[in-house]
Amino acid sequence: MRALVTVGSTGFDDLIRSVIDGKVLSTLYELGYDHLTIQYGSSKAIYNDRLERISTTSNRTPVIEGYNYKPDLKCDMVESDLIISHAGSGSILESLRLHKQLIVVVNEKLLDNHQDELACALENKGYLLRSTCRQLSDVLNALKNKYFIPFPEQDTSIFASFLNNEMGFK
Amino acid sequence: MQNQTKSMLPNFFLCKFVPARLLCIEQTFYLAPHRLFFKMWFSMLACVCLLFAFMWRLWAVLPKSSSKPRRHSTSPCKTCIVLGSGGHTTEMIALIRNLDDHQYAPRTYVIADTDSLSEVKARQLEQERSGVEHKDYFILRIPRLREVGQSLSSVPFSVVKALLGSFKILSNMPDLIICNGPGSCISICMVAYLPRLLGIKHIRIVYVESFARVKSLSVTGRLLYPVVDNFLVQWPELLETYPRAIYNGTLV
Incomplete structure (x- = not known):
């Protein structure tokens, strides 16, 4: 099985640091993920640094490949079974609509925590699992017995019918 | 004193054709600051009135809870x-x-x-x-x-x-x-x-x-x-x- 980590168009050092970590990688391997793709954005330095350290310690880890950004990130999302994503709403919506297992990692360093509000709200509805960088390996362990409620399909007719009503079209 | 005031006036006030009365007004304008204050007060009052008119108009056009459009329902909407x-x-x-x-x-x-x-x-x-x-x-x-x-x-x-x-x-x-x-x-x-x-x-x-x-x-x-x-x-x-x-x- 394949897992994908995505940090979005900027960087997220703490997420890269906690994903490329002995404990998290072995948990992923035990769960059956033998391939890990990491979209690291501007966190390239951390990515390279962590990768060097990890390669010497253990071989019971998934195969790791990484890139900074791809316009067709969606292809990689489609191919993977688990997505570990930053808390941006676009990325979350896209993953949920593909009906993937989703762990959203919130960035606690961001001052405006409305991203966390979204992650919490969606977790409460059972669509995804929310995690902080430190809790990641615990949340991965919880993945085994987790049932994800399927996210409703996109319905663009709601807004159209609302607007038709407002503008006097029937 | 008189010379000083004259030098403050624009050149065309100093030519012969300017009536003496106009020169007088200009002189009093420079000599009497309270008139300047009166002018300022007046323009401030006008500004406040204008502001109130603007606020009233803004309040009048702000959306109310039941603001339905009054447009023809068949014509396309730009x-x-x-x-x-x-x-x-x-x-x-x-x-x-x-x-x-x-x-x-x-x-x-x-x-x-x-x-x-x-x-x-x-x-x-x-x-x-x-x-x-x-x-x-x-x-x-x-x-x-x-x-x-x-x-x-x-x-x-x-x-x-x-x-x-x-x-x-x-x-x-x-x-x-x-x-x-x-x-x-x-x-x-x-x-x-x-x-x-x-x-x-x-x-x-x-x-x-x-x-x-x-x-x-x-x-x-x-x-x-x-x-x-x-x-x-x-x-x-x-x-x-x-x-x-x-x-x-x-x-x-």
Whole structure:
């Protein structure tokens, strides 16, 4: 099985640091993920640094490949079974609509925590699992017995019918 | 003393043809500061009156709870769609995907002049929906309100530039403006209020808050909440704090 980590168009050092970590990688391997793709954005330095350290310690880890950004990130999302994503709403919506297992990692360093509000709200509805960088390996362990409620399909007719009503079209 | 006053006057007052009386008035003007104060008071009073008139008019045109449009339901509705940066554009494209091409026509896409990705997305959507035969849309470029990392001292200039650029939307007097949160919405809504204040046309403004906003509004949302005609949110939690908002489920 394949897992994908995505940090979005900027960087997220703490997420890269906690994903490329002995404990998290072995948990992923035990769960059956033998391939890990990491979209690291501007966190390239951390990515390279962590990768060097990890390669010497253990071989019971998934195969790791990484890139900074791809316009067709969606292809990689489609191919993977688990997505570990930053808390941006676009990325979350896209993953949920593909009906993937989703762990959203919130960035606690961001001052405006409305991203966390979204992650919490969606977790409460059972669509995804929310995690902080430190809790990641615990949340991965919880993945085994987790049932994800399927996210409703996109319905663009709601807004159209609302607007038709407002503008006097029937 | 007399000479000093004369030297302060513009040259043409000093020529022979100027009547003595006029010279007198000018002299008293310079010599009597209390008259200056009277003038100042008068102009201040006028400004306050003007401000009150403006506020009263603004209050009169602000959207009330039951403001239904008085327009003919069969004529097409000239629509202005404000596209912003990445996430906002993705949501906006989803929102307008199901709008009827003939009812909402022509469509004007307002895009910041540094944003090329939004234009690609808009053109892509138009091609998907209509094929080739009717190209009933325009792309309108306006200056961006604030670049990332722009120095604070140049902000007032770019605000004025953005405001002036937003006047372009009035060129075809749209019936409807749909916006969902990029900074340029603010200048566009300000400009869209002008015809309404002057009683020329009520341009309807519909604002859709992002799916990312669960408990608190974005800065743009908070600013536009009192002025837009319809304020849509995508989480029911927001209705408690913002009773005028409308929740119809997830829209994007």
